[in-house]
Amino acid sequence: MATLKRERKLILVLDLDHTLLNSTRLQDLSAQEQRNGFTPYTGDELHMELFRLEYSDNVRMLVKLRRRSCEASWSRRLVRRQGRVQKGVDPAGHEESRRHPGRRPRLGGDPRRHGRCLAGHQDNLILMDRYHYFASTCRKFGYDIPSLAEQCRDEREQDCSLAMVLGVLEHIHKAFFDGDRVDVRDVIREVWRQVLPECTVVFSYLEEYMEDFPEDTLMWTLAERLGAACQKDVDGTVTHVVVEDPGTQKAQWAREHGKFLVNPEWINAVSFCWCRVDERGFPVTAHES
8 A cells, every 4th residue: 555655546446347348249239330330350440449359259249448448547457257368458559458257246327236236335436327339238228229339429538427537536536645645535525525515405205204304315415425405494595406296395485486496316417427417407397197
């Protein structure tokens, strides 16, 4: 640890699948992807950060690296599930990327699933959305949309999820070393609290017992973690009312007093993006009966 601190380095543990890369078996390429030039004969395409891996005669894959996953400042080693090293995945050619045996959890964007897999480590857990470049993974996770490969495009480098997370990590890194801190989790908590410091939030009937013991619910805890002040009742200090049902008394109060009225996904989106997001994207609408 002393060496890491002297070299101003922190340890980052992450799952690769759908975070820094997306892969597909050649036989799982969709018809549209094949029309776009992804075929069983496709090889390495370095300008696309696309690589072909072969475990055996029966398992051949294409691996697409995510935009900004090859930052020059990163020390990279790609961890694979099985088989010997076939090639280094290193577009710049400066480092050797290796594959090691060993199955790892396939973590996605569901905070509840992350919580189960990483219980006890929520204070230094950073979520990001899955990278779905190929159609096979879109289908696997139930997304009825064209894949990026089917659309002949990729995420925009300047505002993709990975760029957002890199910005957060750089902020945490600078604050930790410039402040000569001992525990990086303290820095992460401080960064969290800077997200909604000017917001006062009231919730209405989101979880069981929310009206009686709101401070014991996950949504209340998350909002406070983001720096918001939470309270049980509405008053002039309230800026946001978070509800699912537009017919509650608190929802009506918010409309009458010109307060932000949002559904619970607004809190989740703020947590995910590490910034206050536009409330207009999270309207409260009546549920169909």
